[in-house]
Amino acid sequence: MKFRSVFDIIGPVMIGPSSSHTAGAARIGKMARELFGRQPNWAKIHLYGSFAKTYKGHGTDVALVGGLLGFDTYDERIKEALELADQANLNIEFIEEDGSAEHPNTARIHMGDEDGEFELVGISIGGGKAEITELNGFELRLTGRSPAILVMHNDRFGAIASVTNVLANYKINIGHMEVARREEGKDAMMIIETDERIPKDIMEELKTCDHISQVVTISD
Numbered sequence: 689m690k691f692r693s694v695f696d697i698i699g700p701v702m703i704g705p706s707s708s709h710t711a712g713a714a715r716i717g718k719m720a721r722e723l724f725g726r727q728p729n730w731a732k733i734h735l736y737g738s739f740a741k742t743y744k745g746h747g748t749d750v751a752l753v754g755g756l757l758g759f760d761t762y763d764e765r766i767k768e769a770l771e772l773a774d775q776a777n778l779n780i781e782f783i784e785e786d787g788s789a790e791h792p793n794t795a796r797i798h799m800g801d802e803d804g805e806f807e808l809v810g811i812s813i814g815g816g817k818a819e820i821t822e823l824n825g826f827e828l829r830l831t832g833r834s835p836a837i838l839v840m841h842n843d844r845f846g847a848i849a850s851v852t853n854v855l856a857n858y859k860i861n862i863g864h865m866e867v868a869r870r871e872e873g874k875d876a877m878m879i880i881e882t883d884e885r886i887p888k889d890i891m892e893e894l895k896t897c898d899h900i901s902q903v904v905t906i907s908d
Contacts (some may be wrong), residue, residue, distance in 0.1 A: 710747040712793065712812025713739070714766060717755020719820055719832050720797045722906050724806045730779040731756055731799035737792035739812075740784040752795060753780055761816060790821075826868045826877045832906060834863055835885040839878040839894070840902040843869045850897035851878065858890055 721727060733752055735743050743749050747766075753773050754766035765772060773780055785796075793812040800806060809822035820830040823838075830836060841847045848867060855862060861883045869876035886894075886905060894903045 710751045710766075711761040711816035712814070712818045713748045713751035713795065714755040714759065714761045715816065715818035715832060716795055716810030716812065716820070717752040717797070718758065718760070719755070719810065719818065719830070719906065720799065720806075720808055721756050721758055723808065723820075723823065723838055723904055724799060725904055726801070727757065727776065727778065728799035728806070729777065729801040730781075731797055732781045732783060734783045734785050734796040734798070736785050736787065736789035736794040736796070739793050739795055740786075743782070743784075748795075749782060752797070753778075756780075756797075756799070796822075823877070825870065828866050828868060828877070828879050830879055830906070831881075834881040834883070836879060836881040836906040837886060837891070837894070838902075838904045838906060839880065839900060841876050841878065842899040842901065843871075843873050843876040844899040847876070847897070847899040848878065851880070851894055851900065854890065854894055854897060855880070855882070855886075860884060860886060860890070 735748070739748055750766055750769040754763065754769035756778065757765075757769060757772060757776065759766050759769065770780070791811040791813070794809065795811075796807065796809045798805070798807045807824055808820055810818055810820050812818050818832060820828065820832070822828070823830075839851055841851075852862070862880055863883055864881040866879045867876065891903055891905055894900065
């Protein structure tokens with residue numbers, strides 16, 4: 689694993705006790721909320737490996753819920769996240785899984801409300817960093833370290849070009865991009881990491897592109 693600065697080694701500014709079990713977990717929860725686009729009414733959180741064994745003692749439970757409430761890793765409210773979730777009518781269920789996962793610090797979050805459901809898999813990779821490795825059945829790699837957008841679209845000719853052309857017109861550089869589909873001609877997904885946050889007016893323009901069904905921004 690490569691570190692970009694000394695702060696990656698020291699760890700993030702955070703509510704403790706563990707950068708991997710607390711700060712990383714909070715990032716997973718917060719990315720889940722951002723990708724869902726709103727606070728869910730309920731969430732079933734499946735914990736694997738080390739997360740399942742130590743989540744209460746290391747604050748993984750409050751960190752994940754704090755992230756779902758939109759709290760950053762350094763937000764003091766994380767300590768009271770479970771109580772605040774109850775006050776916000778966010779019903780939480782933790783499920784300790786016996787099965788193994790590819791990474792020891794893995795959480796699968798299934799959440800939703802009256803308008804829809806959503807599921808992702810996140811891993812905490814150390815130093816407060818986290819990655820999303822699966823989203824609604826699509827495999828991907830989303831770090832959350834750079835500004836990024838999620839684009840859901842139909843697998844049709846020209847869909848990808850319509851999005852990248854808009855970004856090119858506004859001179860927005862793409863640092864990393866992944867495209868995935870379940871099967872030819874069906875639902876597909878783009879994850880695009882950029883060098884700068886995409887303004888709201890450009891996000892609205894992206895939503896009008898050919899064959900695009902949803903565009904969601906993910907903060908850096």
